[in-house]
Amino acid sequence: MESKDIKNITDVIKEESGVLSGLSNEMGKVIVGQKHLIERLLIGILANGHILLEGVPGLAKTLSVMTLAKAIKVQYQRLQFTPDLLPADLIGTLIYNPRSGEFTTKKGPIFSNIILADEINRAPAKVQSALLEAMQEKQVTIGDETFKLEDPFLVLATQNPIEQEGTYPLPEAQVDRFMLKLNVDYPDKGEEREILDRMALTDTNIKVDSVLQPGDIKRLRSVVDQIYIDDKIKDYIVDLVIATRDPQKYNLDLSEFIEYGASPRATIFLAIASKAYAFLKGRGYVTPQDVKSIGMDVLRHRVIITYEAEAEEMTAENVIQKIFDNIEVP
Structure with missing residues (x-):
């Protein structure tokens, strides 16, 4: 583009x-x-x-x-x-x-x-x-x-x-x-x-206007669809998701903690949510920081951790954070 x-x-x-x-x-x-x-x-x-x-x-x-x-x-x-x-x-x-x-x-x-x-x-x-x-x-x-x-x-x-x-x-x-x-x-x-x-009142009914x-909403979504996402950032999104399934590919020592990684739906949602995040920040293109900012909210419920992870008090969020910290940013 x-x-x-x-x-x-x-x-x-x-x-x-x-x-x-x-x-x-x-x-x-x-x-x-x-x-x-x-x-x-x-x-x-x-x-x-x-x-x-x-x-x-x-x-x-x-x-x-x-x-x-x-x-x-x-x-x-x-x-x-x-x-x-x-x-x-x-x-x-x-x-x-x-x-x-x-x-x-x-x-x-x-x-x-x-x-x-x-x-x-x-x-x-x-x-x-x-x-x-x-x-x-x-x-x-x-x-x-x-x-x-x-x-x-x-x-x-x-x-x-x-x-x-x-x-x-x-x-x-x-x-x-x-x-x-x-x-x-x-x-x-x-x-x-x-x-x-x-809010410490007996009547807290605040009028909200419809704006x-x-x-x-349809118009705003069509703008989000047009936001530019570079091939390098697309590859970065794919790397992040695949690292949740096969961390060894990326030299990450996390296999024993991950039962199931994220599905292809995560890849799609991460790309769309990154575009929407860029829109909120007033930009017509996606940066790696957009992906990182919204990434935890897209992935936290898609990475299922093992009993070993729970025993070591590792959460899905800890695992995802390690992936974000170690995957090379374009």
Whole structure:
């Protein structure tokens, strides 16, 4: 790609970045701190990728997603996942009409643009798999009819790492469908104080304006698709992913710690998420630092570690960090 083309894309991004800063400002009205989380939610919107949020209760995971949905003029549904939930509660069902002797389709709450699947690991496997068909195929089957889901369609799921009794952990194949997995952390002291000042009221209903239309999202995504990614950076992405499967190829002594590496889906998602990250930084091309910045969120749930790793208190993140530290940057 010629440098003038990259400059053109960069100019378009600069024009469009106002829309996204408006979205960030609306979220900032409600959410204190959590810059990393807000940035990653925007990347999910730009890159058309589902997001899994993990963190202890009370860190504004649900609030962040609800605020994001309010700031975009789209249909939004919050689904509280519980052990007694049925697939029909999610996707809908066929209802028999005794007068006409026919079945009519009653669509479920999944027919929305943004779905907040709250505490996704509390629902049984049948419900999880119904949601995951929708995520992967962007369609839902009720009876013998298949219905396309509206675009944009994003699933933002939360899970708590504590209170694991009575939960149904997501199988690896299902976790793999989330583009990003974010670990939501505690605020620092200054942010905690700001939360107190702003939120320690009996009425905390803050008005959020809709600043983005579904058409804007499609337009922004078409700009993301045009962002330039050099062949050397493509090779770097492939090297990172293959190093999770075959670390010895790259002289990394990590084989005993890795049970399974990342799938080709990781390669695709890492490239798209890097482009979306470059967009947020106002650039029409991807740098190796973009790949590194977003890489942990794309890979952390795709690298499965062994019992040996757990015994040595190595986490998937430690393994991925070693790969990032040792693979040559172009």
